[in-house]
Every structure is written in C-alpha cells, then in structure tokens.
Amino acid sequence: MIEQCTHCGLCREVCLAERLGGHTITSLLSGGDEYSAWLCSCCQLCQEVCPEGVDIHAVMMAERRLEPPPEPYRRGFEHVLRCGYAFPISEEINALRAAYGLEPLELVSAERIWLLLDSCADPAPPCPTGQE
Amino acid sequence: MKFAFYPGCLVLQRMPQYELATKRLLAALGIGLQDIPQAACCGAPIVESFSDEWLTLAAYNLALAEAMGLDILTVCGSCTHTLRRARRALREPDVRRRVNGRLAALGLRVEGRSEVQHLLQVLMAHRQALRERIVSPLRLKVALTYPCQVFRPGELSGFDDPLRPQAMHDLVALTGVEIVETGVEYECCGSTYMMSDEALALAAGRRKLEASRGADVLVDACGNCHLLLERMQHAIWGDQAAERLPVLFLPQLLGLALGLAPE
Ligand code: SF4
Numbered sequence A: 001m002i003e004q005c006t007h008c009g010l011c012r013e014v015c016l017a018e019r020l021g022g023h024t025i026t027s028l029l030s031g032g033d034e035y036s037a038w039l040c041s042c043c044q045l046c047q048e049v050c051p052e053g054v055d056i057h058a059v060m061m062a063e064r065r066l067e068p069p070p071e072p073y074r075r076g077f078e079h080v081l082r083c084g085y086a087f088p089i090s091e092e093i094n095a096l097r098a099a100y101g102l103e104p105l106e107l108v109s110a111e112r113i114w115l116l117l118d119s120c121a122d123p124a125p126p127c128p129t130g131q132e
Numbered sequence B: 001m002k003f004a005f006y007p008g009c010l011v012l013q014r015m016p017q018y019e020l021a022t023k024r025l026l027a028a029l030g031i032g033l034q035d036i037p038q039a040a041c042c043g044a045p046i047v048e049s050f051s052d053e054w055l056t057l058a059a060y061n062l063a064l065a066e067a068m069g070l071d072i073l074t075v076c077g078s079c080t081h082t083l084r085r086a087r088r089a090l091r092e093p094d095v096r097r098r099v100n101g102r103l104a105a106l107g108l109r110v111e112g113r114s115e116v117q118h119l120l121q122v123l124m125a126h127r128q129a130l131r132e133r134i135v136s137p138l139r140l141k142v143a144l145t146y147p148c149q150v151f152r153p154g155e156l157s158g159f160d161d162p163l164r165p166q167a168m169h170d171l172v173a174l175t176g177v178e179i180v181e182t183g184v185e186y187e188c189c190g191s192t193y194m195m196s197d198e199a200l201a202l203a204a205g206r207r208k209l210e211a212s213r214g215a216d217v218l219v220d221a222c223g224n225c226h227l228l229l230e231r232m233q234h235a236i237w238g239d240q241a242a243e244r245l246p247v248l249f250l251p252q253l254l255g256l257a258l259g260l261a262p263e
C-alpha cells in the first residue's frame, strides 16, 4: 500500500491530469500537498508504471472519502441508491430501445437495490424519471 | 457461443446505437448476446468513491450472469475494470462469504465463475471469422482511441499490452482503412474529468481531436470516450464548429465493412 511509496514521482509524470495542469492523487504521492483525489479518470496509467506496486487506486478511493465530493459524483451515487443506475434510468428507456429495434430490458427494482445497499444511506426518494 | 451482455449505465441510457452495432456485429459472427434482466450499475468509482459496498453491487451483477451460466461481455472500460476487480476480490473466501450473505436475501450466490470480457477481446478471439466476413473494404482514414481500463492494469486484464495495446489497430486494419497514428491513441480520453473539472476534460478531449486531424473518422470502444469525444465535441471546439470530426464506435465501423445496415 502507500507505505511502499518512495515518492519517486513517476506516477505524476505520466498522469494526464497532471500534464494538463491539474493536481491529483499523484501529487500527494510525489510529496505535494495541493491536490484533489477526485480529479482523476481512473485510467490506471499511474498504477501500471509505479515501480513499487503501490495500489494507487485504493489510496485514491480512501482519500476521496475524506474530501467533499464534486456534485456530479454525489448525484450519481444518489441515483444508484435510488434506482440502481448512475443516471436516472426508468421504464421510459424501453421506448428508446424499441426505436432502435432493441428488446425491452427488465430494469433492476428499487427494492433489490435497497436490499443490497441499505447500509449506504438513509432511505432515498424514488428514482426520478426523464433524462438529464 | 453466447455471452451475457452488460451495457453499463451510460451506454444503456444514452448510446443504444453502440449496443445495437455490437449485437449486430457479433450476430454476424455467430456470437449471441443475452441481456441480463435486473442488471444494475457495476459499482464503478461512482459507488466505490463513497462506499465499500461497490463490491456487493459488482458481485450482484456477476451473480446474475453466473446464474445464466454465461460469461459477461462489456463495452465500456470502467465496467470492465470494476467487474474484473470484483471477481478478483471474490477469490478470497472471507470476502465471498460476506458478499454471499448479502446476496442470499435475493436468492443469489456468486462464486466468480463468469469471466468478464470486453468486446475488443471477443473480437480479437474471432479475428479470422471477422476477416472472412468483410465484404466492403473501407477507403477511409481512421484515427483510434483505446479504452484505458480494458488494458490496465495489465495484471488484471491479462490481455494485450497495457501501455501500447494493438487490438484496435489489428481489428480496424481488417477493413482496409488507412490508420492515422495520432501519438495519443493510448492516452486516456479524460472524459471522467468532466465530473470534477469540466475545463480539464475539454482540454483533454481537444488534445485527442487535434491529434486526430487528418483522419476522416475517430474510432472508440467505450461509452465514456464517446461521451466526451462525440457528444461534447461542440463544447470542445467552441465556435470552431467547422472542425467537427465524426466519431464512430468500433463495431459501427466494422459493421460497415461487413455490409451490415447502419442503424
Ligand atoms: S510511482 Fe509509485 S513509488 Fe513513485 S511516487 Fe508514484 S506511487 Fe510512489
């Protein structure tokens, strides 16, 4: 895990967010203190090149839970808790599918999601319909 | 041969043409795809960033496919990676026991029997059949963009080269197109930055599109790449609308060469 990190900076060198001027988890690993663990695409390039085999993905997920989430992530998570998908997907999706000649799909029920994820949050209101 | 088809939230909601092109192409190769009733979000970072229960959700999807007796076929990088990582985590008997305790409430059980393969892997395994089905060679210049998480980390994917993969080159080359090397085909598209820093995402997208100048079409194989590079292209170019580059999903391009009807 993070104890293996030698702060060599290789992960930061390859990271696209860093090369475009952003500071993400690789800044933390390279010894910097200005970063956001949310600013990452999970492209796994850092993970692939790290000579010490640090599980950067795991470090990042742990860090994210300490930082306030960006709104789109928070909303996406809420959608999953409400309806099982990261977007507000409802039965209307089957009309779109039909227009493309795709078979209707049986969507996951809110009850099922609740049985799986009830430990994540307070009861959420029903999934909103319509596109975002 | 048959797979359980896992489109993931993004393709399910916004990209039915990707699902359709995938199903048509594979049908032409004699590969069936069966929808997974009641499949849910894979648990990808959108859940994992908040809770360890991402694993329960991923395992739930794996359990559904397992009950169908089928391996899973994915079309996005993120779902591919998340489901594979869950499958690896479930090798631990303790983890499996805990997750199965949860799944029992739904009458489900996961052992990790269903493998997770991205469309690219399946197409590579059927390259010969694909070659034989090409009826209309394409005279196009094509730029490529690889879905990162299908190939990385290499120890999880076990497929192709994690830093310089070749699968898309090999598949697209079958159609007779000219491949335009962009120098950034192996780089992340940056689509997911959209959720935390929109300007950074647009800068990343612009990098790809500018490097792809000279191509008639850019080809991707992931809903996230497509979201930024195709759907958000107007925002990337701003008022340079004349720059617009057509973007196709890989199975759409291959479908054209097989003479399959576009949408
Ligand atoms: S590449 Fe690995 S060892 Fe080097 S700074 Fe990054 S995490 Fe640490």
Ligand code: SF4
Pocket (backbone or CB within 6 Å): A011, A014, A015, A016, A017, A018, A024, A025, A026, A039, A040, A041, A042, A043, A044, A045, A046, A047, A056, B188
């Ligand atoms: S996974 Fe995130 S931190 Fe690592 S290289 Fe990719 S964008 Fe950078």
